[in-house]
Amino acid sequence: MDIRAQEFGTGEAAAGSRQHLVVIGNGMAGCRAIEELLARDPGRYRVTIVGAEPHVNYNRIMLSPVLAGEKTFDEIVINDRAWYDDNRIDLITSDAAEAIDRDAKTVRLGSGRIIAYDKLLIATGSNPFIIPVPGHTLPGVISFRDMNDVGSMLSAAEQGGDAVVIGGGLLGLEAAHGLNLRGMKVTVIHLMPTLMERQLDEAAGWLLKHALEGRGQTILTGADTAEIVGDGKVEGVRLKDGTLIPASIVVMAVGIRPSVALAKQAGLAVGRGIQVDDHMVTSDPDVLAVGECVEHDGQVYGLVAPLWDMCRALADGLTERHTGYKGSVTSTKLKVSGIDVFSAGDFAGGAGAEDIVLRDASRGVYKRVVVANDRLIGAVLYGDTADGGWYFDLMKKGEDVSSFRDMLIFGQSYALGGGQADPKAAVAALSDDAEICGCNGVSKGKVVASIEGGACTLDAVRAICKASASCGSCTGLVETLLAVTLGDDYSGERTTKTMCKCTSFGHDEVRKAIVERGLKEIPEVMQEMSWSTPDGCSSCRPALNYYLLCAWPGEYRDDQQSRFVNERMHANIQKDGTYSVVPRMWGGITNPRELRAIADVVEKYNAPMVKVTGGQRLDIFGIKKDDLPAVWADLNAAGMVSGHAYGKALRTVKTCVGSEWCRFGTQDSTGLGIQLERMSWGSWMPHKFKIAVSGCPRNCAEATIKDFGVICVDSGYELLVGGNGGIKLRGTELLCKVATEQQALDHCAAFIQLYREEARYLDRTAPWIERVGIDYVRQRIVDDEVGREALTARFLYSQSFMQDDPWEKRAAGAERELHSPMGIFQPIALAAE
Amino acid sequence: MVTADWLDIGRLNEIPVRGSRTVQVPGGEEIAIFRTGDNRVFALVNRCPHKAGQLSQGIVHGHSVACPLHNWTIALATGEAQGEDKGCTPVVPVRVDAGRVLIARAAAIAVAA
Ligand code: SRM
Ligand SMILES: Cc1cc2nc3c(=O)[nH]c(=O)nc-3n(C[C@H](O)[C@H](O)[C@H](O)COP(=O)(O)OP(=O)(O)OC[C@H]3O[C@@H](n4cnc5c(N)ncnc54)[C@H](O)[C@@H]3O)c2cc1C
Ligand code: SF4
Ligand code: FES
Numbered sequence: 031m032d033i034r035a036q037e038f039g040t041g042e043a044a045a046g047s048r049q050h051l052v053v054i055g056n057g058m059a060g061c062r063a064i065e066e067l068l069a070r071d072p073g074r075y076r077v078t079i080v081g082a083e084p085h086v087n088y089n090r091i092m093l094s095p096v097l098a099g100e101k102t103f104d105e106i107v108i109n110d111r112a113w114y115d116d117n118r119i120d121l122i123t124s125d126a127a128e129a130i131d132r133d134a135k136t137v138r139l140g141s142g143r144i145i146a147y148d149k150l151l152i153a154t155g156s157n158p159f160i161i162p163v164p165g166h167t168l169p170g171v172i173s174f175r176d177m178n179d180v181g182s183m184l185s186a187a188e189q190g191g192d193a194v195v196i197g198g199g200l201l202g203l204e205a206a207h208g209l210n211l212r213g214m215k216v217t218v219i220h221l222m223p224t225l226m227e228r229q230l231d232e233a234a235g236w237l238l239k240h241a242l243e244g245r246g247q248t249i250l251t252g253a254d255t256a257e258i259v260g261d262g263k264v265e266g267v268r269l270k271d272g273t274l275i276p277a278s279i280v281v282m283a284v285g286i287r288p289s290v291a292l293a294k295q296a297g298l299a300v301g302r303g304i305q306v307d308d309h310m311v312t313s314d315p316d317v318l319a320v321g322e323c324v325e326h327d328g329q330v331y332g333l334v335a336p337l338w339d340m341c342r343a344l345a346d347g348l349t350e351r352h353t354g355y356k357g358s359v360t361s362t363k364l365k366v367s368g369i370d371v372f373s374a375g376d377f378a379g380g381a382g383a384e385d386i387v388l389r390d391a392s393r394g395v396y397k398r399v400v401v402a403n404d405r406l407i408g409a410v411l412y413g414d415t416a417d418g419g420w421y422f423d424l425m426k427k428g429e430d431v432s433s434f435r436d437m438l439i440f441g442q443s444y445a446l447g448g449g450q451a452d453p454k455a456a457v458a459a460l461s462d463d464a465e466i467c468g469c470n471g472v473s474k475g476k477v478v479a480s481i482e483g484g485a486c487t488l489d490a491v492r493a494i495c496k497a498s499a500s501c502g503s504c505t506g507l508v509e510t511l512l513a514v515t516l517g518d519d520y521s522g523e524r525t526t527k528t529m530c531k532c533t534s535f536g537h538d539e540v541r542k543a544i545v546e547r548g549l550k551e552i553p554e555v556m557q558e559m560s561w562s563t564p565d566g567c568s569s570c571r572p573a574l575n576y577y578l579l580c581a582w583p584g585e586y587r588d589d590q591q592s593r594f595v596n597e598r599m600h601a602n603i604q605k606d607g608t609y610s611v612v613p614r615m616w617g618g619i620t621n622p623r624e625l626r627a628i629a630d631v632v633e634k635y636n637a638p639m640v641k642v643t644g645g646q647r648l649d650i651f652g653i654k655k656d657d658l659p660a661v662w663a664d665l666n667a668a669g670m671v672s673g674h675a676y677g678k679a680l681r682t683v684k685t686c687v688g689s690e691w692c693r694f695g696t697q698d699s700t701g702l703g704i705q706l707e708r709m710s711w712g713s714w715m716p717h718k719f720k721i722a723v724s725g726c727p728r729n730c731a732e733a734t735i736k737d738f739g740v741i742c743v744d745s746g747y748e749l750l751v752g753g754n755g756g757i758k759l760r761g762t763e764l765l766c767k768v769a770t771e772q773q774a775l776d777h778c779a780a781f782i783q784l785y786r787e788e789a790r791y792l793d794r795t796a797p798w799i800e801r802v803g804i805d806y807v808r809q810r811i812v813d814d815e816v817g818r819e820a821l822t823a824r825f826l827y828s829q830s831f832m833q834d835d836p837w838e839k840r841a842a843g844a845e846r847e848l849h850s851p852m853g854i855f856q857p858i859a860l861a862a863e
Numbered sequence: 864m865v866t867a868d869w870l871d872i873g874r875l876n877e878i879p880v881r882g883s884r885t886v887q888v889p890g891g892e893e894i895a896i897f898r899t900g901d902n903r904v905f906a907l908v909n910r911c912p913h914k915a916g917q918l919s920q921g922i923v924h925g926h927s928v929a930c931p932l933h934n935w936t937i938a939l940a941t942g943e944a945q946g947e948d949k950g951c952t953p954v955v956p957v958r959v960d961a962g963r964v965l966i967a968r969a970a971a972i973a974v975a976a
Contacts, residue, residue, distance in 0.1 A: 222902075223880050231901035232880070302961075383940065385925060410901075565881065565900035568922040568929035568936070591881035595920040595931035603931055607917045852884035852896060852964075853872040855971060 048076045049148035051348075052137055054127045054292065056081025058090055059321025059337040060153030061109055066345035068117055074349065077119045078145060080137070082126035083176055086110055090176070091334060094365045097180050097208030130296035132314055149348070152293055152304060152312070152319040156286035156332065161196070164257040170264030171280045174205045186279040187212035194218075194267045194277040196255055198225040200364060202283035203242070207366040209281070210247055217248040217275050219255055219267065229362045229373040231564050233389075233396050234412040236553035241369050241394075288323045288330055303330040308354035309347030310340055320344050326355060333360050361422045363415065372418035375408035375425050376400070383407065388439045389560045390414075392504070396557060397439055398564050404432040417441040457510040466511070467497035467504045477508060481515045488512065506534055506560060530569035532561050537573065537790035544581050552578065552589060566592075573791035576678070579714060580786050583828035590845070596676035599848065600836045601658055604651065609658060611650045612675035613665050614711065617685040617703035617723075618646030627668030631661050645682030645720070647673060656849050662837035671835035674711065678792075681720050683707035684732065688725030688742065697742035699725035702771050706740075706778055712832040713782065713825070716789040716798075721778070734762045737785075737795040738778055743767075747774045751781060751807065754796035763804045766812045780811050780818045783825035869958070869965040872896070875904065876962070883919040883928070885909055886966070894955050894971060895919035896964060897939050899926055905939035906957040906966055908974050912937070912950025 051067075053060045056079050064077055085103075092106035114121045122139070129138045130150065137145045158173035160166050172182045183205070186193070190213055195206040198220030210216045218225075224235030225242075239249050254270040258280055266276045288303035299305040299313035303325030310318045310326075320340050322332060331337070336358035343355035361374030383402040389395065395413035399406060399421060405428050409421040420442040424431060437444050444459070462475035472495050480494040491508055492498055498508045512520045529537050540559060549555045552574050556566060566574065571592035578586045596602050601609035613628070628648055632640050638652040653661055662672075674680060683706050686692065688699030703723040710721070722733040723740040733739030735755035739762050741748040746769040750762035765781065768774055784807065789798040799807060811818050840849070878884045878898040886894045895909035895918050903926065909919050916932030926939045936945040942952035953974040956967035 221876070227902045233900075383926065563925060565924055567924045568934065571922060571924060591879060591923065594922065599920070603917075603920060605914065605916075605932065607915075607920075847877060847879075847884065851887045851893070852877055854887045854889065855870060855872070855894075 048074065050146065051075035051077050051149045051151060052145055052147035053077065053079040053151045053153060054137065055079075055153035055155060055321070055323075056083060056085075056087055056121065056123065057153060057155045057321065058087075058108075058334060059155070059341060060151065061087040062337060063151060063153065063320050063341040063344050064117075064119065065109075066341045067348055070345050070349045070351070072117070075149070077117070078122065078147075079114075079119055080122045080125065080127050080139060080145070082124070083178070084124045085177055086114070086121070086123075088177065091365070093174070093177065093180050094204035094208060096177075097183060097205065098211045098367070099208075100367065103177065127292060130292055130317075132296055132317065135316065148316065150317045151344075152317065152323060153321045154289040154292060154323045156322040157289045158282065159285040159287050160282050161255065161284055163255050165259055165264070166282075168258055168260050168264050169262070170260065170278060171258060171282060174201055174281055174283050175286075183209060183279065183281065184212070187214050189278065190214060191278040192217070192276045193279050193281065194275055195281045195283060196267070197283035197285070198222070198249065198251065199228065199283065199285070200226060200362060202281070203238075204365055205281045205283055206242070206247055207245075209279075210245060214279075215246075215248075217250065217277070218242070219253045219269070219275075220249070220251050221254055223252050225249065225251065226362075226364070226371070226373075229410075230371065230412075231398065231410055233398070233553050233556060233561075233564050234371065234373070234410050236551065237394065237396055237412045237557060238364075238369065238371060240554070242366075286322065286332055288325070290323060293317075293319065293323070301325045301328075308343065308356070309352065310344040310355065311347065318344060318348075327357055329357060331358065331360065333362065335360055359422075359426050361418065363418065370411070370413055370415040372411040372415035373409065374418070374422045375406075385564055386435075386439045387562050387564055389557055389562075391558045391560060399438055401431060401435065401438070404430050404435070406431050406438070457507060458514045466507050472497040474511065477511050478515055481512055486512070486516055486520065509534075529573060530567055532556075532563040532566050532570050533559055534562075535559055540574070541577050541581075541788075544577050550578065550582055550586060552592065576714060576716065576791050580828075584831045597678070599655065599658065600662075600672055600676060600840065601653070602676045606652075608652045608654055610675070611653050611658070611661055611665070612643065612647055612673040613670035614673040614707075615647035615670075616707050617683055617700050619685075619700060619704065620648075623668050624670055627665055627670065631664050634664070635661055643675075643682075645675075646684050647682060649675065659841050659843075659846070659849055663841035666835070666838050666841055671711075672837045678715050678717050679719065680707070680710045680713055680715070681718050684720075684722040684736070686723070686725050686730040688723075692725055694728060695725035695742070696744050697725060697747065697771075699723040699731065699740070699742050702740065702742075702747075702774060703731075705771065705775060706738075709775055709779060709826075709829070710782055712834070713786070713829055714832065715782070715786050716791050717794040719782065719785070719795070735759065736762065738781060740774055745769070747771070749774060749777050749781075752795045752799035752804070754794055756794075758796070760796045760800075763799070765804075765808060776822050777811060777818070779825040780821035781807070783821040783828075784810055786825070786828075787821075868968055870968045870971065871963050871965055873964055874962055875902075875959050875964055878904070878964070881923040883921075883923060885919045886971075888971065891972075892974070893917075893919075894966065894974075896957060896966070897923055897928060899923060899939070904957050904959050904964055906955035907937070907939065907942050908953045908955065910952060911935060912942075912944055912952050913948065918952065 087109040089106045089108050095101040125139045125141045127137050128140050135147055158175045172179055193209045193214040193216050195202045195218045198218050206216045206218045224232050225238050242249055256268045256270045259266050259268055264280050266274050268274050290300045290304055293304040294300045304312055304319040304323050306312055306319050306324045306326055310320050312319050321337050339358050340355050343353055346353045364371040383400055386399050388397045398410045400408035406424045411418055460474050464474045466472055466474050466477050476495050477497045480491055485491045485494045498505045527536055528534055555574055575589050575592035590598050601611050635657050637650045641649045643649045683703045685700045685703030689695035689697055706721050720736045721738045722731040722736040724731040724733045725742050727741055733741055735753040739750035748767050749765040751765045753762035754760040785795055872886050880898055881900050883895050883897045893909040895907050897905045909917050911918055911930040913935050916930040918928050920931040921928040927936045929936050935948045938945055942954045944950045955974055956970050958965050
């Protein structure tokens with residue numbers, strides 16, 4: 031000990047002919063830099079490495095397998111004591127550098143020791159970022175950075191109990207996985223809507239979440255931590271929404287910050303990291319820096335691959351070979367056993383960037399590659415990452431992929447195998463016993479045999495060998511086999527029209543799958559039904575959102591981003607970007623209070639026009655989106671709610687005055703109209719839905735061109751359906767005649783529900799009935815009494831979740847951001863500053 | 864890094880995923896900032912090349928937005944109308960740094976004024 035102190039104390043003398051290189055940080059970059067240097071010129075520098083940790087150099091990325099119990103510490107050591115000794119490197123452990131004196135060219139350690147240097151290399155890595163929420167200093171709050179943290183986690187895990195991991199990125203998920211394997215009940219709290227959002231897209235993030243939940247972890251996305259609670263030690267985590275999650279440890283894995291304190295104090299140029307040039311030299315020519323602590327060309331890195339590149343450039347520089355570091359492209363792999371995730375590059379594209387997507391639901395695979403200007407620029411792989419390295423390589427080399435573009439997504443062996451530039455070849459190349467249909471266990475050989483045996487359509491194949499007859503996710507494969515086997519004889523017929531270009535399935539097939547296979551989220555439908563785009567398009571997203579909320583009332587969470595502007599804003603957009611507002615006027619009846627409130631709104635918000643609509647209510651035009659919540663608050667105060675004039679929903683119920691006033695009226699048409707409207711408002715439907723009730727066959731409410739019309743007669747009510755006054759005029763057809771108001775209401779509810787459950791999105795009742803036939807509708811609603819009651823019950827159940835006024839929530843402040851700009855930018859003021 | 868060339872307009876999280884927010888430029892044109900399903904951020908002048916529909920109110924899918932007025936599809940990276948439709952909306956350079964959204968000041972002034 032003494033000898034050393036002496037030796038270091040007199041830098042110059044001890045240095046002899048060799049310069050003294052001092053490394054601060056005994057981590058991955060620091061040691062690798064020395065390895066690179068030794069490989070080039072072992073005699074050049076005398077080396078001292080100063081490390082804050084008590085250990086020799088180990089592989090930090092393998093801390094995750096250590097935590098998970100898959101590796102021991104000894105197995106992750108990169109350089110053992112012998113390496114330091116053999117290379118005559120002085121290693122000082124458990125003693126952090128505290129200050130650098132650049133004038134004296136010395137480093138002071140925590141123990142007080144002073145070390146002189148000729149060249150200094152800073153490789154201090156990063157510090158875990160701890161969110162400063164209340165309670166963040168409680169014992170039991172652990173970061174995940176070094177062996178010491180792993181030790182703390184392991185001793186906590188021995189007690190069992192609950193663990194909360196804050197952060198659903200790479201590090202957090204690896205921590206959660208390890209703690210889960212160690213027997214703790216783990217909850218991951220992630221601020222963003224999808225896991226690992228920096229590396230994965232929504233589809234892959236969803237698959238990952240699903241898989242982790244399947245292993246018993248609780249994953250809360252879109253969840254914000256308010257505080258860590260506990261008396262003297264961690265007892266739980268409270269979210270901003272009030273939820274309290276019990277926990278005996280909290281692992282914070284929300285991010286890292288380059289460790290720059292030493293460099294900053296020494297007066298080196300520091301941005302986000304220690305600024306270095308292409309040879310890893312800082313603003314002081316005798317001080318170098320490498321690893322996560324540096325900033326090169328504006329970039330900081332948090333993965334090892336760039337460090338290797340940096341260390342090469344650094345060692346070249348120190349031995350007068352001036353190659354220089356040019357920045358790195360990075361890729362990410364999650365080290366959670368049994369879950370394969372890979373991502374690399376950029377998905378943003380630019381002009382002409384194109385996505386190629388392959389999904390295989392039966393194998394749980396999602397692959398997406400992004401191609402721009404004939405170059406591969408990004409890849410996300412889930413479930414099958416075998417080709418990750420190949421894609422990454424293509425990306426780094428910027429290779430032209432046009433000659434095998436069609437085969438790219440199938441991976442290296444297909445794309446480069448034999449130069450077939452035809453996706454069909456990939457299927458043709460499958461062996462006879464390759465499984466095509468996972469549900470029914472049908473091999474390629476069997477499918478081909480059925481086709482050769484005469485099954486020359488998809489339906490015929492389904493009937494004969496059952497391939498594609500269950501979940502349907504292999505439909506594309508079966509069709510390719512038909513094409514490959516029949517050649518020109520296969521017309522490629524598909525009887526149903528597909529939903530949109532993102533899928534090969536039609537609306538009815540998708541709806542059926544949602545219900546029968548219990549699909550409950552948009553990304554789940556896309557995965558299970560092999561969507562060919564990462565997140566759908568403006569045709570399929572709104573349709574899927576509707577199908578899911580219809581299938582799972584009370585359970586499905588409406589996706590605002592999958593709604594057309596009017597339904598998202600609860601008002602109708604006008605050509606100048608303002609909105610019109612139509613409050614509900616039940617059955618077309620109003621009163622002075624409502625009229626006064628409308629008049630006041632028109633004046634207060636300078637609405638340029640107010641109009642009586644063709645649907646028996648008042649429409650206020652020209653409201654600015656920022657004013658909508660205030661307008662709604664004023665209308666709500668007078669007892670008015672949204673008229674859904676903007677929605678694929680119940681619009682108006684037109685009535686005539688009926689028996690209460692009219693000399694011809696046979697029944698209370700106004701009263702029945704109001705009851706119908708009260709029952710069915712708020713429900714989302716495939717398209718807009720209009721009702722009218724006329725008090726006698728003179729039909730002043732025009733009930734015979736409505737989706738559901740009632741004509742009152744002396745003996746009861748004629749129920750009419752499928753009318754349309756729009757683009758293609760269609761009169762209603764008689765559904766049946768009933769005797770009481772209650773029967774009219776029940777039949778109406780059943781009819782709406784049948785339409786909701788069976789019509790395709792954006793079909794109004796008229797085209798739907800023309801497709802299925804009025805006899806079918808009569809059979810379901812009139813003849814099948816039990817079925818009708820069930821439909822009515824399902825409608826009313828669904829309504830129990832639907833009937834709250836969307837305006838009221840917005841007026842109270844919900845989704846405020848939809849109504850206000852993110853910022854206001856004053857170019858004049860700024861230009862002057 | 865926030866420099867004089869880049870304007871910090873707020874947190875990335877203030878923009879919904881597959882959604883958009885606007886930045887108002889008094890006396891100039893509004894800018895729409897989009898966030899896609901894979902968390903990329905783009906900015907365009909908030910005006911459809913067809914009939915000036917507010918692109919910020921459209922459905923964001925992939926790296927495109929469908930205009931709310933007549934459903935033209937506009938590429939977020941280039942502002943160009945896709946498919947048969949012809950026209951282009953000016954692009955504003957935008958980037959995300961440490962969770963903050965930054966737009967290029969000079970470009971914002973140029974396109975918006
Ligand atoms: C305001 C109103 C016109 C008026 O000043 O009276 C109106 C206005 C619009 N109608 Fe209508 N329709 C209005 C009554 C009607 C009627 C009459 C009726 O309901 O008795 C019809 C024919 C009946 C029918 O629907 O079968 C009607 C058939 C249409 C159609 C064609 C529908 C069809 O199936 O062919 C469209 C286009 C569409 O929905 O795709 C349409 C679309 C529209 C839109 C939503 C256009 C749009 O997408 O922006 C207009 C919105 C204006 C706004 O901002 O408020 N409007 N529209 C009426 C509002 C009624 C209400 O109180 O909510
Ligand atoms: C659990 C985990 C899993 C990971 N998984 C992956 C992965 O799968 N793939 C991947 O590419 N990357 C992964 N990483 C990131 C990778 O480990 C880092 O990028 C890499 O370790 C950075 O190397 P470095 O030398 O810059 O920093 P470090 O390896 O952190 O080394 C810095 C060293 O300097 C020491 N030090 C700091 N200040 C001082 C001081 N003042 N005096 C003396 N010593 C000091 C520290 O104690 C530390 O030992 C993972 C990281 C963790 C924590
Ligand atoms: S008839 Fe045409 S122009 Fe008139 S409100 Fe209806 S959609 Fe608009
Ligand atoms: S204004 Fe955008 S599509 Fe018409």
